[in-house]
Amino acid sequence: MKYLYIQTFGCQMNIHDSEQMAELLRGEGYRKTDDIEKADMVIVNTCSIREKAEQKAHSQIGRFRNLKKARPHVLIGVGGCLAQQWKEKLLDKAPFIDIIFGTHNIHKLPELVRDVEKTRAFRVETSFHNETRSLGVLTLPDNGCVKAYVTVMQGCDNYCAFCVVPYLRGREESRKAVEILNEIEALADHGIKEVTLLGQNVNSYGKTLGNGYGFSNMLKDIGRIRGIERMRFTTSQPRDLSVDIIKCFGEVDALCEHIHLPVQSGSDRILEKMNRHYSSRDYFEKIVRLKEICPRISITSDVIVGFPGETERDFNETLDLMESVRFDNLFSFKYSDRPGTKAALMGDKVAEEVKRDRLMKLQAVQETYTFEKNKAMEGSVVKVLVEGRSKNSSEDVMGRTSSNRIVNFRGNSDLVGKTVRARITEAYLHSLRGELIEGQV
Numbered sequence: 174m175k176y177l178y179i180q181t182f183g184c185q186m187n188i189h190d191s192e193q194m195a196e197l198l199r200g201e202g203y204r205k206t207d208d209i210e211k212a213d214m215v216i217v218n219t220c221s222i223r224e225k226a227e228q229k230a231h232s233q234i235g236r237f238r239n240l241k242k243a244r245p246h247v248l249i250g251v252g253g254c255l256a257q258q259w260k261e262k263l264l265d266k267a268p269f270i271d272i273i274f275g276t277h278n279i280h281k282l283p284e285l286v287r288d289v290e291k292t293r294a295f296r297v298e299t300s301f302h303n304e305t306r307s308l309g310v311l312t313l314p315d316n317g318c319v320k321a322y323v324t325v326m327q328g329c330d331n332y333c334a335f336c337v338v339p340y341l342r343g344r345e346e347s348r349k350a351v352e353i354l355n356e357i358e359a360l361a362d363h364g365i366k367e368v369t370l371l372g373q374n375v376n377s378y379g380k381t382l383g384n385g386y387g388f389s390n391m392l393k394d395i396g397r398i399r400g401i402e403r404m405r406f407t408t409s410q411p412r413d414l415s416v417d418i419i420k421c422f423g424e425v426d427a428l429c430e431h432i433h434l435p436v437q438s439g440s441d442r443i444l445e446k447m448n449r450h451y452s453s454r455d456y457f458e459k460i461v462r463l464k465e466i467c468p469r470i471s472i473t474s475d476v477i478v479g480f481p482g483e484t485e486r487d488f489n490e491t492l493d494l495m496e497s498v499r500f501d502n503l504f505s506f507k508y509s510d511r512p513g514t515k516a517a518l519m520g521d522k523v524a525e526e527v528k529r530d531r532l533m534k535l536q537a538v539q540e541t542y543t544f545e546k547n548k549a550m551e552g553s554v555v556k557v558l559v560e561g562r563s564k565n566s567s568e569d570v571m572g573r574t575s576s577n578r579i580v581n582f583r584g585n586s587d588l589v590g591k592t593v594r595a596r597i598t599e600a601y602l603h604s605l606r607g608e609l610i611e612g613q614v
């Protein structure tokens with residue numbers, strides 16, 4: 174038996190890509206391990222969406238230099254966006270890498286590994302293909318797992334000025350609906366209760382297929398699959414969040430009361446420079462519509478501070494939008510230049526300390542909103558899909574509400590995979606404490 178250790182950086186999409194890598198390499202006799210000491214192959218699945226993510230990936234790769242020295246038989250593979258961006262140039266920094274494979278070449282891993290095992294010569298595969306052939310690799314999660322990711326589309330055609338994704342993951346490409354639905358049926362047969370549909374811009378699902386079947390059709394069809402109790406999706410471009418998709422929050426029972434809708438800025442001037450194609454008013458109107466259809470919907474978002482040319486006034490407009498929307502949670506980032514993007518070429522860059530101050534201010538404001546929202550849940554009764562044992566205590570289990578909040582409560586492992594009711598007894602910033610209410614949901 175050979176062992177595979179994968180270290181994943183970045184978003185849910187990368188986590189799912191890593192699951193597919195592990196599945197493909199099962200066929201080559203590799204089993205996943207969390208113990209790097211046992212590994213016969215190490216893969217670093219990298220992210221380079223922001224400068225910090227890229228630095229982290231580089232330093233992680235660097236750490237494997239000693240591993241390779243001590244155990245030369247261990248194969249070192251680097252995949253993901255950094256591999257796509259740097260290609261063979263990565264070897265200048267890290268000549269001990271055996272395989273560099275880009276975002277469109279995950280399906281080639283078995284062949285690359287076989288080849289390198291035989292020849293011990295490095296391989297680099299970073300070309301783009303018309304279709305991403307690893308998309309259809311079915312990854313059945315380990316027994317006892319209740320949720321799974323399903324990729325519905327790859328790449329992105331939006332070309333937001335700050336974003337490197339179209340250059341590293343290629344053009345937008347939707348998977349055929351029948352393949353997605355078959356995959357979800359197989360997952361349901363395997364005991365999966367919750368699926369998260371993945372894509373850079375899932376709202377525009379179907380555009381590249383040109384058959385009139387869009388994302389709202391997909392949500393309704395998945396809603397009819399027996400066994401799938403919950404579904405979520407990420408990520409959405411606000412411009413493409415159509416009325417039909419919004420209506421699904423009122424029509425499709427399995428669709429969770431949560432949407433992640435990255436706004437990026439509250440300033441129309443900056444949104445235009447970012448090439449986002451909506452105004453802060455358009456965004457706010459979509460939020461109002463979502464809340465009309467699904468009053469308890471939880472709204473989370475992404476914001477970038479310090480985009481080139483962002484003034485104090487622009488930043489305050491972002492704070493104003495946050496005050497009107499009152500996001501349930503927010504992921505916020507300091508802008509960083511990404512190679513090849515439009516924004517990287519823009520003048521009027523914001524100083525590092527200004528970005529840092531704005532980020533700290535924004536995060537402090539958001540914490541008050543997040544805590545306030547969590548606090549308002551104290552005393553309420555919520556449905557929780559139990560995902561596993563709690564990290565904090567061996568006597569507790571952990572699950573999530575439909576709004577994607579973590580709830581910990583006393584309970585045994587029999588509850589895993591079940592949807593139960595819990596009363597919220599205490600709210601914290603990042604989770605809720607509850608108590609199980611026995612009986613039917």
Ligand code: SAM
Nearest residue numbers: 335336373408435475476477506507508509511
């Ligand atoms: N598809 C999503 C969208 O249209 O909003 C983007 C998802 S991206 C993988 C995750 C987040 O990283 C973005 O929403 C954005 O807030 C942030 N991000 C992307 N590029 C960035 C950059 N150059 N600097 C700082 N943050 C960035």
